Amino acid sequence: MGYSYETLVNWDREHLWHPFTQMQGFREEELLLITRGEGVYLFDHLGRRYLDGVSSLWTNVHGHGRPEMDQAVRGQLELVAHSTLLGLAHPPAIVLARALAEVTPPGLTKVFYSDSGSTAVEVALKMAFQYWQLQGSPQKQRFLKLSGAYHGDTLGAVSVGGITLFHDIFRPLLFETLEAPAPYCYRCPQAED
Ligand SMILES: Cc1ncc(COP(=O)(O)O)c(C=O)c1O
Known part of the structure; x- marks a missing residue:
């Protein structure tokens, strides 16, 4: 440069x-x-x-x-660097969605694009939450997370994460979760000495 x-x-x-x-x-x-x-x-x-x-x-x-x-x-x-999918479409988005639908398990036919790992986790959390709201079970609001998880650094992703060094200081900003042990037995808390 x-x-x-x-x-x-x-x-x-x-x-x-x-x-x-x-x-x-x-x-x-x-x-x-x-x-x-x-x-x-x-x-x-x-x-x-x-x-x-x-x-x-x-x-x-x-x-x-x-x-x-x-x-x-x-x-x-050479054609266009960016165009929104909000109410519009463009060929690469459609072709990639089709290709992804072809390689994902049966029943997964729709694609919603996000722009990073963390925002993908936010989208997933909101989709799961919205699903139960619209299904008539608005009381289903809690998420289960695995201990020691890392899903990114946006607040929803941190809420379902469990790495003390990265996440502890933000605890007051996070939503409540249930925690289950991860199937990971390097330094496993359940392991016998
Ligand atoms: C398992 C996992 N999920 C989510 C993320 C967050 O992705 P991003 O940095 O694109 O927000 C990372 C990033 O390292 C990751 O390792």
């Missing part, structure tokens, strides 16, 4: 909060500046190569720079 590494480091320190990152310690480390990706690798501004072992936090399952995906994005940008 034409800015020097030093300028970007200064601007990063001045303006960016990095998620789930202890900023005090982070500021003292060398800033890892990713400028390019290819397949399973990321490259920094000096051309050093890193294995993207977390797949850009599980969002890049097909690898960086997949030609057919990049081409599809470029092709769409």
Whole structure:
């Protein structure tokens, strides 16, 4: 983008909060500046190569720079970058919904798009809640969650989450839930010594 590494480091320190990152310690480390990706690798501004072992936090399952995906994005940008689904439709949304319906289990025929993991959880919570309201059982309002769960950082997702370090401070803002143990027996509370 034409800015020097030093300028970007200064601007990063001045303006960016990095998620789930202890900023005090982070500021003292060398800033890892990713400028390019290819397949399973990321490259920094000096051309050093890193294995993207977390797949850009599980969002890049097909690898960086997949030609057919990049081409599809470029092709769409030449037509329109964004159009709402609120009262309108566009071909990619329809075609993807159809493709998803074909690979999901029988009976799951409708698609509602959301824009992140957390907002997808909000949508799911609201759909479940609204379902019982409209079915004539308005008293069904409680959610069961699994202990140790992580579903994202919006407040509904935090309400059904159970990671003390991330969630405890927000407890007063959350709705009540029932909690059941997760089927996960690494450091299992029920395990015998
Ligand atoms: C299991 C799970 N659910 C939900 C989320 C939240 O997704 P997002 O960061 O897209 O809001 C994450 C994110 O790490 C996740 O691991």
